[in-house]
Amino acid sequence: MTEPLPHPQLLLAIAALRDRALAADSLNALGFSIANDPYPLLQYHQALVFQQQGQSLELLCVSGLARPSEDSPYLVWLQRAVRWIATQLDDDQPRWLGRDALTPPADIAEGWAEWWPKGLWCIPLHDRDGQRLGLVLFLLDAAPAPALQPLFEGLWRTWAHCWASFARQRRLLRWRPxxxxxxLALAVAVALLLVPxxxxxLAPAEIVSREAMIISSPIDGVIQSMQVRPNQPVEKDTPLFSLDETTLNSRAEVLGKEVAVADAELMAASQRAFDNPQSKSELTLLHGRVQQRRAELAAVKAQLQRTQVRAPRAGVAVYSDPNDWLGKPVSTGERILLIAEPKQPAMLIQLPVADAIALEPGAEVxxxxxxxxxxxxxxKVLETSYQAQANEEGVVAYRLLASIDGQPEHARLGLHGTARLYGERVVLGYYLLRRPFAALRAWSGL
Structure with a gap:
């Protein structure tokens, strides 16, 4: 007795599924077709497609979802469940796994009862060498009809063939020399490392003046006013800043009265000396006191004349902000500002110790x-410091001064930038590995 032939519509539907699989242009497109296209024939609750990655299975596609959320509780449990299911498949033939006929672990059985129906139709996909490429799970209430399973064999073998072709293309892309x-590549690399x-x-730099004069406080006092703005051009004898004169004026007034008192005492002693010879001995003491008071008064007046500080030469006043100095107490010799010559610019370079290279005067910058x-x-480098000091940013660096060729208009005082310093010629390997070698020697002590 011959078996009945399958319905022509069923054959056409399976042929259409094979055509869609063959038309897939990527592994993701093939996985989407496997997960969604067989639904009219199987009427499954859900289809899951996994890709074999070494010893683990990675979820490739879920039917009805564009992109599954990997941190959902269901997918976290699914990673454990699929590892156990893979151990139940011994060969490359599809297998029906019913929940009642199996004894899965407690955590997998609990999730199965919550999320899955009664059974799974598992279809492993292998290449010609017998290596597993992926795994397809159809969640069903009952096993597929016996007449349908032989017809699906040609379909899942087509899936495996297409999957293997994509895997082969991926291996071709992973070219191994x-x-x-x-x-040859090693020889080329060694040759490149020997290229001189x-x-x-690289180091931070600032444009400064080679001819700069420090203007400091002539006496102890308090800054009353700054009479020039930062970067303001000044001429010789231009007022720069002034100190408060209140204390000195009071001191001069007191000393003036003390001088008057001392003069009166000296005059009275001189008149008594005509009648009283003993008063002559006081004249020397009183005369010395008068001279002392006059000297003190002259010193205070001299300080009053120095409270107004003027520019000793023409140039540009260089300092930060007038508000930083107004009302600030200063001591004698404390630096207030600079008078710089803008027509003689230079580069002030702060070369960190970690980046220092051998430089000589005349090196290009x-x-x-x-x-x-x-x-x-x-x-070109004009001078270098032999001792490194911490700069304003707290970085220990060497101070270098370099000239500026020509008279460029944009070489204005106070501009900042990055300076590239050129040292001697070395091989490329030393250039690249100099700092790692230095760190290794410091760490190892060799």
Missing amino acids: GKRQLL VRQTA TLFLTAYPLTPLKG
Whole structure:
């Protein structure tokens, strides 16, 4: 007795599923077709497609979902469940797993009862070498009809064939060089490491004046007013700042009265000396006291004349902010501002100790100003400090002064930028590994 032939519509539906699988242009598109297209034939609750990644299975697609949320409780449990299901499949043939016929672990059985129906139709997908590519799970209430399972064999083998072609393309993209190619690449790398290059270092820099005069406080006092603005051009004898004269005026007034008293006492003693010879001995003492008071008064008046500080030469007044100085007590010799010559600019470079290279006077320098990055300044190192000191940012650095070639208009005092310093020629390997070698030697002590 011959078996009845399958219905033509069923054959056409399976052929259409195979055509869709063959038309997939990527592994993700194939997984989407596997998870969603067979629904009219199987009427499953859900379809899950997993990709074999080494010893684990990674969820590739879920029917009805564009992109599953990996942190949901269901998918967290699913990762444990699929590892157990993979142990139940011994070969490459589809298998029906019924919940009542199995004894899964307690946590998997609890999740199965909550999220899954009574059974799973598991279809493992293998390549020609027998290596598992993926796993397809159809969640069903009952096993597929016996007449349907043989027809699905050609479909899932088509899935496996398409999957293997995508996996082969991925392996081709992961090109692995041969031994000869590795040796050639190593030889090229060694040759590149021996290429001579110019050793360079980067450091923050500022444009300063080579001819700058420090203006300090002539006496102890309090700043009353700043009479020039920052970066203001000044001429010789231009008032720069003044100190408060209140204390000195009071002191001068008191000393003036003390001088008058001392003069009166000296005059009275001189008149008594005509009648009283004993008063002559007081004349020397009183005369010395008068001279002392006059000297003190002259000193105070001299200080009053120095409360107004003037520019000793023409230039530009360089300091931060007038509000930082108004009302501030200062001592004799304390630096207040600079009088700089703008026509003689130079680069003041702070080279960190960690980036220091061997430099000699005359080494080339290129300064890239932040305000003018497309017009760098060229120059040469004029002087270097042999002792590193902490700068305002707390970085221990060497102080270098470099010239500026020509008379560029944008080389204005106070502009900041990054200076590139050029040292001696070294091989590229030393250039790249200098700091790692220094750190390794400091750590190892070798």
